[in-house]
Amino acid sequence: MKMGEMSGFQLGVVGALFLSVASSVSIVICNKALMSNLGFPFATTLTSWHLMVTYCTLFVAQRLNLFENKSIEMKTVVLFGLLNGVSIGLLNLSLGFNSVGFYQMTKLAIIPFTVLLETIFLKKQFSQKIKCSLFLLLVGVAIASVTDLQLNFVGTVLSLLAIVTTCVGQILTNTIQKKxxxxxxxxLYQSSPFQAAILFLSGPFVDEYLTSKHVFAHKYDPIVVGFIILSCIIAVSVNFSTFLVIGKTSPVTYQVLGHLKTCLVLGFGYTLLHDPFTERNIIGIFIAVCGMGLYSYFCTQETKRKQSGDLLGSQIKDKDGAPLLGVKSMVHQDKDSHEVKKSPKDSLV
Known part of the structure; x- marks a missing residue:
């Protein structure tokens, strides 16, 4: 990769990370106002609307030739879309059946489980420095956000299923884009209809079970409708940036970014919504930010080291390539002449 291409790639990564953080923090604040202040608690159904609006937006963009549609095998797209839809539903059910503290622990467990899956199935190597920085990050987020831990069998099973489906879905997002x-x-354009469909069909039942209210019996006044529309508009950016970040970086980096969002949401919640904020929150956020900083630094160092190794290997290959190519071409010529001589015999046989 040339220097100009590398600079462009790095700018693209920074832009994707910034878009992901900004849009995610915005939608959390919007949804918190919608659910807490305006009494609209139907998270799963709202997510299905997010995905429908995302698909419609991408459909219009594709028709305007803003991007080129690329055909993907239907079986892959359907399974991928359904998996991601089930993952979102399970995360919402996990929150409904567990305490907030245990739900936060569920989200924290996604990083080590992703690392485990990538190590076993994709043979990806994580250095001890990166593992230590991730551990420091998780400790910080746990201190800042985890409160009570109340265990129950159904909630634990749902949390485990949510962790597995989320990790596999994010790894597939990265793998499909690259492979x-x-x-x-x-x-996103190919898979969002299937994600939206499974959540639209299951969402009202999941939400009714968790809230004892039916989404279509809710009173939709202009303020609620306005916040729903705003939430759906922001969700287009959230969904796009999620796929963008995972494709440009890795599922682990995306999860690290997710915990940065958690810290920012805690900070914005205290500043804008006047949520309770203690010394424990401050200490936890500080530790988490240190872990994120170290993770970013170690990842950057390893990337530079890998690029230097690839460049050195390329230079050695170019230096030694000429005589080898000469020998190789003579060998091929001899082989070709030998095959030409044998061809009449082969044709007879």
Whole structure:
């Protein structure tokens, strides 16, 4: 990769990270106002509307030739979309059946489980420095956000299923984009209808079970409708940036970014919504930010080291390439002449 291409790639990564953080923090604040202040607690159904609006937006963008649609095998797209839809539903059910503290622990467990899956199935190596920085990050987020831990069997099973489906879904997001050479926009466009469909069908039942209220019996006054529309508009950016970040970086980096969002939401909640804030929150956020900083630093160092190794290997290959190519071409010529001589015999046989 040339220097100009590398600079462009790094700017793209920074832009994707910034878009993801800004949009995610915005939608959390919007949804918190919608659910807490305006009494609209139907999270799963709201997510299905988010995905429907995302698909419609991408459909219009594709028709305007803002991006090129790329065909992906239907079986892959359907399974991927359904998996991500089930993951969102399970996370919402986990929150409904567990305490907030245990739900936060569920989200924290996604990083080590992702590392485990990538190590076992993708043979990806994580250095001890990166593992230590991730551990420091998780400790900080746990101190800042985890309160009570109330265990129950159904809640624990749902949390485990949510962790597995979320990790597998995010790993597939990264793998599909790289293996099939599709962009985040193309993958999101192909898969969002299936995610929206499974959540739209199951969402009202999940929400009714968790809230004892039916989403379509809710009173939709202009303020509630306005916040729902705003939430759906922000969600387009959230969904797009999620696929973009995972495609450009890795599922682990995306989860690290997610915990940065948690810290920012805690800070904005205290500043804008006047949520309770203690010394424990401050200490936890400080530790988490230190862990994130170390993770970013170690990842950058390893990337530079890998690039230097690839460049050195390329230079050695170029230096030694000429005589080898000469020998190789002579060998091929001899082989070709030998095959030409044998061809009449082969044709007879």
């Amino acid at each position: 099939l050479n599709v962009s985040s926009t193309q993958l």
